Amino acid sequence: MSDQETVLEMNDLHTHFFTDSGEIPAVDGVSLRVNKGEVVGIVGESGCGKSVASLSIMQLVPSPPGRIVDGDIQFKGENLATATEKRMRKIRGNEISMIFQEPMTSLDPLFTIGNQMEEAIRIHQKISKKEARTKAADMLKQVGIPRAEAILDEHPHQLSGGMRQRVMIAMAMSCDPELLIADEPTTALDVTIQAQILDLMRKLNKENDTAILLITHDLGVVAEICDRVVVMYAGQVVEEGTAREILKDPKHPYSQGLIRSLPKLREREQKLYSIPGTVPKPKMGRVGCRFADRCPFAFDRCYEETPSLIQLNNQRTSRCFLYDKEAQEDAESPVGS
Amino acid sequence: MDKKDKNEAEQLTANPAKASMAKDAEEIEAISPWKDTLRQLRRNKFAIAGMGIIVFFILLGLVAPLLTSYGYEDQDLVNRLMPPSAEHWLGTDHLGRDIFTRIAYGARVSLQVGFFAVTGALVFGSLLGIIAGYFGRWVDMLISRIFDILLAFPSILLAIAIVAILGASLQNALIAIAVINIPIFGRLVRSKVISLREEEFIMAARAQGMKNGRIIFHHILPNSTAPIIVQATLGFGTAILEAAALGFLGLGVQPPTPEWGQMLADSRDFIQLAPWTLIVPGVSIMLVVLGFNLIGDGLRDALDPKMKNS
Numbered sequence: 001m002s003d004q005e006t007v008l009e010m011n012d013l014h015t016h017f018f019t020d021s022g023e024i025p026a027v028d029g030v031s032l033r034v035n036k037g038e039v040v041g042i043v044g045e046s047g048c049g050k051s052v053a054s055l056s057i058m059q060l061v062p063s064p065p066g067r068i069v070d071g072d073i074q075f076k077g078e079n080l081a082t083a084t085e086k087r088m089r090k091i092r093g094n095e096i097s098m099i100f101q102e103p104m105t106s107l108d109p110l111f112t113i114g115n116q117m118e119e120a121i122r123i124h125q126k127i128s129k130k131e132a133r134t135k136a137a138d139m140l141k142q143v144g145i146p147r148a149e150a151i152l153d154e155h156p157h158q159l160s161g162g163m164r165q166r167v168m169i170a171m172a173m174s175c176d177p178e179l180l181i182a183d184e185p186t187t188a189l190d191v192t193i194q195a196q197i198l199d200l201m202r203k204l205n206k207e208n209d210t211a212i213l214l215i216t217h218d219l220g221v222v223a224e225i226c227d228r229v230v231v232m233y234a235g236q237v238v239e240e241g242t243a244r245e246i247l248k249d250p251k252h253p254y255s256q257g258l259i260r261s262l263p264k265l266r267e268r269e270q271k272l273y274s275i276p277g278t279v280p281k282p283k284m285g286r287v288g289c290r291f292a293d294r295c296p297f298a299f300d301r302c303y304e305e306t307p308s309l310i311q312l313n314n315q316r317t318s319r320c321f322l323y324d325k326e327a328q329e330d331a332e333s334p335v336g337s
Numbered sequence: 338m339d340k341k342d343k344n345e346a347e348q349l350t351a352n353p354a355k356a357s358m359a360k361d362a363e364e365i366e367a368i369s370p371w372k373d374t375l376r377q378l379r380r381n382k383f384a385i386a387g388m389g390i391i392v393f394f395i396l397l398g399l400v401a402p403l404l405t406s407y408g409y410e411d412q413d414l415v416n417r418l419m420p421p422s423a424e425h426w427l428g429t430d431h432l433g434r435d436i437f438t439r440i441a442y443g444a445r446v447s448l449q450v451g452f453f454a455v456t457g458a459l460v461f462g463s464l465l466g467i468i469a470g471y472f473g474r475w476v477d478m479l480i481s482r483i484f485d486i487l488l489a490f491p492s493i494l495l496a497i498a499i500v501a502i503l504g505a506s507l508q509n510a511l512i513a514i515a516v517i518n519i520p521i522f523g524r525l526v527r528s529k530v531i532s533l534r535e536e537e538f539i540m541a542a543r544a545q546g547m548k549n550g551r552i553i554f555h556h557i558l559p560n561s562t563a564p565i566i567v568q569a570t571l572g573f574g575t576a577i578l579e580a581a582a583l584g585f586l587g588l589g590v591q592p593p594t595p596e597w598g599q600m601l602a603d604s605r606d607f608i609q610l611a612p613w614t615l616i617v618p619g620v621s622i623m624l625v626v627l628g629f630n631l632i633g634d635g636l637r638d639a640l641d642p643k644m645k646n647s
Contacts, residue, residue: 058544060540060544064473064474089546092544093546093547097544097545098541098544100544105536107541108542108560110560124546
């Protein structure tokens with residue numbers, strides 16, 4: 001866990017949507033880092049900007065209305081936020097791959113699995129169709145698909161959801177990317193298949209040393225495979241730390257709420273905890289902590305100032321005044337944001 | 338084919354218990370979407386009837402010289418307006434020309450008009466529709482407004498205007514019919530592209546680093562073909578009808594080339610005296626249009642996932 005080679009570093013990223021009803025800061029100053037061979041989870045409720053953040057990395061934010069307005073995304077010494085479309089095409093699917101939530105609709109229904117895999121491989125590798133086919137079959141075997149040769153000639157509708165997600169992963173891994181972005185890869189699958197897919201991703205991560213950025217709202221998934229976790233709320237990072245630390249000892253009230261709302265096996269509570277209220281709609285120029293309205297510990301300062309990320313120890317940060325020790329001692333001291 | 342059969346055979350032997358189920362599944366599953374459509378289409382009696390009609394007229398046009406000893410412009414003023422007989426199967430018109438001969442040669446003209454007008458409208462309409470739908474923003478705005486303008490006119494009026502500007506000829510009638518059908522294809526394709534653009538597999542294709550052109554021609558276009566094909570078959574009928582209307586107004590094919598609409602126009606003075614001169618071209622137009630509509634309806638049902646029954 002010590003200083004490793006950084007694959008991806010996002011610095012103060014702002015991705016805004018320009019709609020008829022005004023400018024919406026979907027991603028509002030997010031910084032995060034993914035090291036080589038690491039699995040980092042981005043956790044948060046729907047609408048917290050986690051998907052937009054991941055799409056920003058690939059420059060796939062639907063535009064218009066979305067646009068990266070500020071910040072940079074360093075990938076192997078290159079700023080992806082300002083990279084040209086031509087350069088991005090070389091990176092997408094080759095150096096950074098992405099898999100999506102709905103395996104049912106992520107494959108073109110008209111073509112066979114083989115066709116689509118060959119196409120994906122041949123975009124980035126100058127090899128013959130035959131070689132691509134062999135490679136596709138190898139990849140399918142690697143992701144644990146039996147009778148890979150036969151599957152190559154089948155159409156997507158002939159496969160189950162789990163199988164299709166495996167195909168998507170095989171496709172994403174076929175160019176041996178350095179980073180795999182997985183946007184809710186297991187949400188649409190049933191629980192047993194979820195576990196298999198997570199196992200598979202972990203295995204590929206270990207074997208190929210591929211870093212994974214996993215976007216999820218499911219803390220169970222985080223516990224399963226993530227090394228580090230970034231908790232997002234209303235377009236901002238509110239807490240960051242190792243998966244173990246965050247699950248065992250969440251600092252930010254929002255993370256605490258998330259973890260409390262997980263059903264536990266041993267406890268016989270009648271009612272499952274839920275965080276009161278809903279995620280506020282993102283808007284420009286908001287002052288104060290975004291979670292204050294739903295926070296059981298909120299005090300005056302939470303509504304008057306915007307908290308910044310506070311370093312707790314070398315790996316942990318939390319965006320909450322409760323941990324702002326210096327300020328607590330000296331209420332007058334200015335807080336940078 | 339061999340490989341596929343072999344795979345199926347393997348599946349069957351590997352799973353003897355499921356063999357009977359696999360046999361049913363084989364029909365439902367191990368089939369590409371296009372084959373499935375053809376299979377559905379074959380079951381539709383109306384579509385088969387439609388195809389029969391069209392094939393009949395195509396053959397009629399192709400072998401016209403073999404079926405008749407008359408030329409389509411041979412006049413026989415002694416035998417004007419003769420009712421159907423052994424010599425003249427469908428009678429003669431006011432200039433003593435054999436109607437059957439003119440219908441057979443006219444099939445060539447009408448089917449050609451339908452084919453080229455629809456092809457032209459389809460190619461340009463689809464292209465504009467794809468560009469508008471895929472790129473959106475001002476491109477979409479511009480193209481959609483042009484479609485709106487074209488659709489605002491009654492189509493036949495627009496066709497007349499175009500032919501009036503270009504001059505009356507078969508070629509110009511074709512162009513006019515193609516132009517008035519462009520927005521119909523364009524809007525259809527545009528809406529399909531807009532819905533496809535939001536599909537995850539298009540996003541996935543972009544995430545794989547595919548170029549726009551590749552996404553459009555390899556993924557969006559093939560997925561839009563179903564409505565395009567249906568509209569093309571239906572449009573075929575409309576185009577022939579519009580050609581007949583232009584012919585009737587004297588703005589289409591120029592005499593003596595036989596054209597069904599013009600045959601109708603030429604004969605309208607003799608409706609009491611020799612009704613067959615009107616009925617025969619009229620029925621021909623009706624049958625061809627009906628044939629294409631039946632095929633179009635059949636295709637629409639076959640391609641519609643909601644209509645699929647096992």
